Structure formats: C-alpha cells, structure tokens
Amino acid sequence: MSNITVTRDIKAGVAQVWRIVEPVENHVDWMADAESIEFTSDQRRGVGTQFLCKTKVGPIRLTDTMRITRWEPNHAMGVEHIGLVTGSGVFTLTALDESTTRFEWTEKLTFPWWLGGPIGAFVGGKLVLRSIWHGNLRRLAALCERAN
Numbered sequence: 001m002s003n004i005t006v007t008r009d010i011k012a013g014v015a016q017v018w019r020i021v022e023p024v025e026n027h028v029d030w031m032a033d034a035e036s037i038e039f040t041s042d043q044r045r046g047v048g049t050q051f052l053c054k055t056k057v058g059p060i061r062l063t064d065t066m067r068i069t070r071w072e073p074n075h076a077m078g079v080e081h082i083g084l085v086t087g088s089g090v091f092t093l094t095a096l097d098e099s100t101t102r103f104e105w106t107e108k109l110t111f112p113w114w115l116g117g118p119i120g121a122f123v124g125g126k127l128v129l130r131s132i133w134h135g136n137l138r139r140l141a142a143l144c145e146r147a148n
Contacts, residue, residue, distance in 0.1 A: 004130050005106045008137035012144040014093050017101045018074045020144050021091060024051060030139040033057050033132050046071045052083075057128060086110045103140065105133060 010017055020026070024044065028034045034053050041050040049068040055061065062084055070078030070090060078090040087109035094102040107129075 002109050002111070002129075003107070004109070004133065005104065006130060006133045006137055007102060007104045008134075008141055009096060010101045010103055010141040010144050011099060012101060012141075012147070013099055014074045014095045014101045016147060017093055017103060017140075017144050020140065020147065021077065021093075022073070024049065024068070027053075030143055031136045032139070033129075033136070035061075040065075057132065081109065101144075103137060105137065 020030075022045070025037050025039070028037060033055050035056050036054045038052045038054075039049070040052060041048065043049045047068055047070065051066055053064045053066060055064050064081055064085055065083030066079045066081055068077065069080045069088070070076055074093060076090055076092045078088065081087045081089070087107060089105070089107040089109075092104045092106070094104070096102055
C-alpha cells in the first residue's frame with residue numbers, strides 16, 4: 001500500500017475552493033493524470049456518486065472506478081477506489097484565514113501485481129504520483145485564485 005499526502009495553501013477562501021472542487025466532472029481541468037470522468041450513477045454530487053476516471057500516468061493507462069464516500073461541503077470530499085487500483089482518498093479544506101485555504105490531498109492506494117504491487121506502490125506512488133499531484137495542486141490553486 002502506498003500512502004501519499006500533498007498539501008498546498010491556496011490564496012482563496014474555502015467557499016471559492018469548494019466551488020472549483022465540488023463539480024467532480026471538472027477535476028480533469030486541474031488533474032493532469034485524469035483524462036476523462038464518466039458518471040455511472042444518476043447522482044453527480046454527494047455520498048454514493050460513482051464514476052469512472054480514465055487515468056494516464058506516463059505510459060500506463062487505466063480506468064479507475066470510484067465512489068464518493070464523504071461529502072462535507074466546504075470541508076472534505078472522500079473517495080473509495082474500487083477498480084484495479086484499490087484504496088481511499090480525501091481532499092480536506094481548512095481555512096487558514098478568510099482568504100487562504102489549506103488544501104490537503106491524502107490517498108492510500110494498493111496497486112495490482114501487474115503494476116508492481118508493493119514496489120510499484122512505492123515507485124509509482126511515493127515518487128511519481130506525489131510529483132504529479134503537486135502539479136495538480138498548482139493548477140487547482142491557479143483556477144481558484146483566478147476565479148477569486
């Protein structure tokens with residue numbers, strides 16, 4: 001299992017950051033590793049929402065099946081990975097002041113044997129994904145700060 005956490009302070013209030021993060025279908029606008037999102041449930045917001053995320057990391061492409069497990073507007077969004085890659089993740093928003101939000105992204109992922117299992121989790125998770133997700137948070141911050 002790979003435990004990954006990335007954090008960024010965003011120069012925008014919590015409500016503004018949530019407005020950008022809340023529409024799951026728009027995560028492709030700031031996540032470089034997410035190519036497309038297709039809902040598999042009628043629901044598009046809140047706990048129970050299910051979707052497929054076509055993911056690309058270098059030469060590796062897969063479809064990640066996810067379900068929203070936590071939905072606290074302006075505070076947290078959690079997911080369960082229930083496809084080839086399993087585990088859980090959560091975005092947490094914390095107000096540092098009226099105009100600054102700390103965005104923390106934590107994932108606990110288990111990779112299948114054909115992606116290297118524990119070794120793939122270390123290399124792919126700790127080294128590659130952490131770097132990609134730092135870039136994702138830079139793009140998220142730019143969207144939030146521009147919309148402010």
